[in-house]
Amino acid sequence: MSTPATSAAPAAPAAAPKAPSSPFMNGNVIDGKAVAAKIREETAAKVAELKAKFGKVPGLAVVIVGERKDSQTYVRMKKKACEEVGIASFGADLPDTATQDEVLAVVAGFNANPDVHGILVQLPLPKHIDEQAVLGAISVEKDVDGFQPLNIGRLAMKGREPLFTPCTPLGCMVLLERCGIPIKGKRAVVVGRSNIVGMPAALLLNKRDATVTVVHSATPKAEAEAICLQADIIIAAAGQAQLVRGSWVKPGAAVIDVGTNPIDDKTKASGYRLVGDAHFEECKAVAGAITPVPGGVGPMTIAILIRNTADSGERFITGAVKVSGAGRQRKGLAKLIPTREQLASPLPLLAAAVGVAAGAVLQRATAGRR
Ligand code: NAP
Numbered sequence: 323m324s325t326p327a328t329s330a331a332p333a334a335p336a337a338a339p340k341a342p343s344s345p346f347m348n349g350n351v352i353d354g355k356a357v358a359a360k361i362r363e364e365t366a367a368k369v370a371e372l373k374a375k376f377g378k379v380p381g382l383a384v385v386i387v388g389e390r391k392d393s394q395t396y397v398r399m400k401k402k403a404c405e406e407v408g409i410a411s412f413g414a415d416l417p418d419t420a421t422q423d424e425v426l427a428v429v430a431g432f433n434a435n436p437d438v439h440g441i442l443v444q445l446p447l448p449k450h451i452d453e454q455a456v457l458g459a460i461s462v463e464k465d466v467d468g469f470q471p472l473n474i475g476r477l478a479m480k481g482r483e484p485l486f487t488p489c490t491p492l493g494c495m496v497l498l499e500r501c502g503i504p505i506k507g508k509r510a511v512v513v514g515r516s517n518i519v520g521m522p523a524a525l526l527l528n529k530r531d532a533t534v535t536v537v538h539s540a541t542p543k544a545e546a547e548a549i550c551l552q553a554d555i556i557i558a559a560a561g562q563a564q565l566v567r568g569s570w571v572k573p574g575a576a577v578i579d580v581g582t583n584p585i586d587d588k589t590k591a592s593g594y595r596l597v598g599d600a601h602f603e604e605c606k607a608v609a610g611a612i613t614p615v616p617g618g619v620g621p622m623t624i625a626i627l628i629r630n631t632a633d634s635g636e637r638f639i640t641g642a643v644k645v646s647g648a649g650r651q652r653k654g655l656a657k658l659i660p661t662r663e664q665l666a667s668p669l670p671l672l673a674a675a676v677g678v679a680a681g682a683v684l685q686r687a688t689a690g691r692r
Contacts, residue, residue: 344501350606352578352613357500358493358621365625365632366407372632372639373408380635382440382466382628383412383432387420387451393444400442403624409631412438422451426459433461439638440466440631463643466630468492469518477525485637486630491523493622494557494578495530503555503576503611506531511550513537513566513599514559519580523557546570558599568604576611580619 346357373379382404386397397413404411412435414428425447432438441464447453462472468486476482498505510532514520520536527534532555537546539560550556550570556577558566563583571577581599598615606612613619637643 354618358625361625381410439635489626508554510555511553519559564601566600574610
């Protein structure tokens with residue numbers, strides 16, 4: 323005989339948001355070192371394959387100007403990472419007193435060197451050197467940092483793909499993807515809008531069909547908090563220690579913390595420790611996934627740099643792009659960038675612009691007939 327139910331079963335407690343399961347996560351903490359190690363392993367395999375098939379390996383040239391200790395450490399780490407995966411590393415170590423023309427001449431040399439497939443100028447440059455002029459002189463086909471306006475422009479445009487994407491923001495995206503965190507249709511907030519992290523991160527999220535909001539230094543803090551609280555994904559890149567608090571994070575959201583900020587810590591021999599732009603303990607208690615600092619985004623930056631270099635090497639070695647005599651092949655969209663000579667004498671530039679406009683009109687006129 324069955325007993326009639328006397329009351330409805332009590333409602334189950336609201337399930338805690340489920341952390342995505344991934345071999346790259348410990349609980350809800352993303353292991354950036356493990357993802358980076360996997361990327362390096364994949365890159366090493368690609369380099370070995372190119373060597374076996376074509377007898378050539380990708381090459382990365384790193385240009386450093388001055389004696390900044392932190393820059394020298396980063397350059398050493400980049401060269402070591404190259405060696406570990408079989409990428410040939412080239413370098414130019416210029417003194418603080420180097421002139422802009424000397425730096426430009428070094429870049430031009432690497433542009434023309436067929437064994438170099440990626441060129442990176444370590445920033446910051448000494449104050450007397452125009453950073454934009456130097457970065458702009460790197461061949462678009464060798465711009466492994468992805469900072470060339472043409473590469474950024476293509477990242478921003480629908481239906482276009484850049485040859486290279488900036489390493490740190492792409493590293494953030496790879497962490498999300500490898501950890502199985504959905505992006506398409508999700509709300510994402512990027513805290514910060516710098517040219518090297520925040521802005522390209524927002525463009526990448528947009529390209530992957532997230533609905534993106536950017537907050538910056540002029541966003542009132544309470545508003546930034548309210549906006550972040552709506553987000554499924556937060557990328558924190560403000561350079562402000564522990565700006566993003568637990569109260570900013572929607573339960574189950576992913577927090578990708580790019581920040582690396584030294585704060586005083588008397589328990590450390592160095593007297594300081596690094597913290598992110600998110601308050602790790604508070605955010606970890608609420609987030610579905612979070613990157614630690616250090617050990618989250620940091621290791622990804624170099625891993626993506628060597629992957630970008632290997633991809634570039636593959637393009638050159640297989641003949642998908644070629645080094646012209648001047649080291650800079652001006653084809654496709656690159657043709658639209660005025661050369662220094664064109665800027666000095668606007669007439670050819672005008673002619674080129676008229677030619678491009680005429681081409682566009684002709685293309686539109688013939689589009690329906692194809
Ligand atoms: P940045 O050039 O100083 O830019 C900081 C951005 O954050 C700016 O857009 C700024 O807004 C915004 N911002 C500043 N205060 C803010 C606030 N209170 N609320 C919201 N936005 C704020 O720094 P970055 O080069 O992008 O780097 C950001 C952080 O990432 C730094 O800690 C840096 O060390 C770290 N980083 C790490 C790696 C890595 O590999 N792990 C690589 C690169 C950078 P405005 O535009 O209005 O000034």
